[in-house]
Amino acid sequence: MQYDVIVIGSGPGGYVAAIRAAQLGLKTACIEKYSTFGGTCLNVGCIPSKALLDSSEHYHNAAHTFKTHGINLDNLSVDFGQMIKRKNEVVAQTTGGISFLFKKNRITSYQGHGSFVDKNTIKIKKTDGSEETITGKNVIIATGSKPSALPFIKIDKKRIITSTEALTLPEVPKHLILIGGGVIGLELGSVYARLGAKVSVIEFMDGIIPTMDKALGKELQKVLTKLGMEFYLGHKVTGATVKGKEVTVTFDNPKGEKQELKGDYCLVAVGRVAYTDGLGLENIGLTVEERGRKITVDEHLETSVKGVYAIGDVIRGAMLAHKAEDEGTLVAEQIAGQKPHINYNLIPGVVYTWPEVASVGYTEEQLKESGTKYKIGSFPFKASGRARASMDTDGFVKVLADTETDEILGVHMIGPRAADMIAEAVTAMEYRASAEDVSRMSHAHPTYTEAMREACLAATENRAIHI
Numbered sequence: 001m002q003y004d005v006i007v008i009g010s011g012p013g014g015y016v017a018a019i020r021a022a023q024l025g026l027k028t029a030c031i032e033k034y035s036t037f038g039g040t041c042l043n044v045g046c047i048p049s050k051a052l053l054d055s056s057e058h059y060h061n062a063a064h065t066f067k068t069h070g071i072n073l074d075n076l077s078v079d080f081g082q083m084i085k086r087k088n089e090v091v092a093q094t095t096g097g098i099s100f101l102f103k104k105n106r107i108t109s110y111q112g113h114g115s116f117v118d119k120n121t122i123k124i125k126k127t128d129g130s131e132e133t134i135t136g137k138n139v140i141i142a143t144g145s146k147p148s149a150l151p152f153i154k155i156d157k158k159r160i161i162t163s164t165e166a167l168t169l170p171e172v173p174k175h176l177i178l179i180g181g182g183v184i185g186l187e188l189g190s191v192y193a194r195l196g197a198k199v200s201v202i203e204f205m206d207g208i209i210p211t212m213d214k215a216l217g218k219e220l221q222k223v224l225t226k227l228g229m230e231f232y233l234g235h236k237v238t239g240a241t242v243k244g245k246e247v248t249v250t251f252d253n254p255k256g257e258k259q260e261l262k263g264d265y266c267l268v269a270v271g272r273v274a275y276t277d278g279l280g281l282e283n284i285g286l287t288v289e290e291r292g293r294k295i296t297v298d299e300h301l302e303t304s305v306k307g308v309y310a311i312g313d314v315i316r317g318a319m320l321a322h323k324a325e326d327e328g329t330l331v332a333e334q335i336a337g338q339k340p341h342i343n344y345n346l347i348p349g350v351v352y353t354w355p356e357v358a359s360v361g362y363t364e365e366q367l368k369e370s371g372t373k374y375k376i377g378s379f380p381f382k383a384s385g386r387a388r389a390s391m392d393t394d395g396f397v398k399v400l401a402d403t404e405t406d407e408i409l410g411v412h413m414i415g416p417r418a419a420d421m422i423a424e425a426v427t428a429m430e431y432r433a434s435a436e437d438v439s440r441m442s443h444a445h446p447t448y449t450e451a452m453r454e455a456c457l458a459a460t461e462n463r464a465i466h467i
């Protein structure tokens with residue numbers, strides 16, 4: 001069978017690329033090795049983690065804030081089996097939705113492992129052992145990523161686990177030890193902390209979520225400490241072993257002294273690496289980068305082999321679903337002859353703890369390093385009427401604007417619904433708004449978004465109204 005476009009992998013990068021290519025009239029196929037579409041994000045990433053985050057947050061509120069709202073509950077308990085079942089149902093509905101979209105857009109899907117025979121020919125090895133070969137004028141590699149491992153720790157997937165197992169545990173851990181205080185560790189750690197587990201985070205750097213604006217990590221650590229999580233920052237993990245139901249994690253403190261923690265589960269969340277196993281890259285003369293095993297692409301996301309593109313987690317840049325989606329759209333449109341563009345500086349990053357953390361543009365640390373002259377406008381949620389009404393007063397919005405032009409250069413927020421609110425900052429920055437532009441736009445009252453306006457007012461002439 002001959003196609004205009006063959007997409008290998010059906011995660012947010014692959015399925016969006018396939019749909020956009022089909023919308024543009026290109027004859028399109030998508031190959032997926034798993035039995036369901038949607039990749040990491042829909043099956044074992046974004047969607048299931050958010051389902052558990054929502055369920056655990058409901059429980060946490062019922063246990064800790066309902067009383068203050070005047071709601072009394074007797075005999076509150078967690079039915080963890082039901083929580084996992086609901087999460088599985090959400091995943092099934094979402095992945096099923098992609099099958100529907102593929103049919104609607106007349107995309108031919110193949111279930112099996114795809115590999116290059118040559119740059120236009122892909123062999124599909126199916127689960128029953130049979131093989132089929134298809135050809136395409138263009139091939140898009142969207143094979144995603146897998147969890148990174150530490151060479152000195154054996155992940156047994158029962159007691160020493162990755163995020164995939166953490167989404168389907170048979171019970172709420174008594175003591176969950178997290179290696180890595182990044183996005184996965186803090187999201188899944190907060191799920192289990194809310195459900196009553198003791199959660200200890202061992203992080204190599206001197207702050208959590210270390211790649212985001214430092215102010216965010218500091219505030220998030222304060223909030224998660226209130227939730228009961230404990231942090232070992234600047235500590236270096238040296239090993240983890242399992243004996244029966246007990247995991248022992250050993251690590252060195254900043255002075256180099258040996259320490260250990262014992263728990264019933266240990267989640268290793270130290271990043272992810274590109275996944276290209278068995279893809280046959282060698283058959284088309286492609287190699288992967290030494291660090292992160294990523295495929296090299298040019299600014300058009302084309303590899304050094306003409307007509308072979310790569311998108312999403314398998315190439316450089318943030319490992320985020322929406323970044324993969326944008327790249328899928330870009331490549332499909334390019335193949336169809338259009339000239340699309342992605343502004344990589346304006347891809348937002350979100351951590352779905354509660355309060356949520358969201359960020360776009362330059363961090364204060366980056367502006368300092370580049371010598372850019374900037375001003376800061378900040379507004380705390382404790383001064384927001386909307387936040388007081390919902391008892392969500394932790395956090396703030398921080399706006400960084402150019403000292404001379406007032407153009408917004410970065411927005412960093414931690415607070416209620418920050419994940420949704422960051423869209424206003426992205427829109428404003430995409431249109432190169434100044435802090436004053438945003439401060440002059442009407443924001444409905446009472447909403448959390450007023451904090452963004454107030455932070456912009458603070459950045460403009462230090463004239464926030466409500467503080």
Ligand SMILES: Cc1cc2nc3c(=O)[nH]c(=O)nc-3n(C[C@H](O)[C@H](O)[C@H](O)COP(=O)(O)OP(=O)(O)OC[C@H]3O[C@@H](n4cnc5c(N)ncnc54)[C@H](O)[C@@H]3O)c2cc1C
Nearest residue numbers: 009011013033039040041045046114144312313319320321
């Ligand atoms: C726990 C967790 C939570 C996350 N939460 C978020 C979030 O809230 N927001 C966010 O933006 N990002 C989140 N991410 C990251 C997000 O999941 C990834 O950035 C995104 O899935 C990358 O998309 P992709 O299309 O590049 O690859 P993937 O989603 O990894 O998809 C790749 C697909 O390719 C298939 N494949 C691989 N090789 C072959 C082959 N040779 N033949 C056929 N098929 C193949 C794989 O089976 C897989 O289905 C999360 C990740 C994890 C692990």
Ligand SMILES: NC(=O)c1ccc[n+]([C@@H]2O[C@H](COP(=O)([O-])OP(=O)(O)OC[C@H]3O[C@@H](n4cnc5c(N)ncnc54)[C@H](O)[C@@H]3O)[C@@H](O)[C@H]2O)c1
Nearest residue numbers: 180181182183184185202203204237269270271272319350
């Ligand atoms: N909400 C979201 O958008 C979301 C959610 C989950 C995952 N993701 C994506 O998945 C990817 C992987 O997530 P992640 O949390 O595994 O990676 P991450 O890069 O976010 O965090 C890994 C953390 O582990 C630390 N670390 C590394 N080696 C260590 C060691 N030996 N000992 C102790 N700490 C160590 C790092 O300093 C870092 O803080 C991320 O790139 C992220 O973009 C996104």
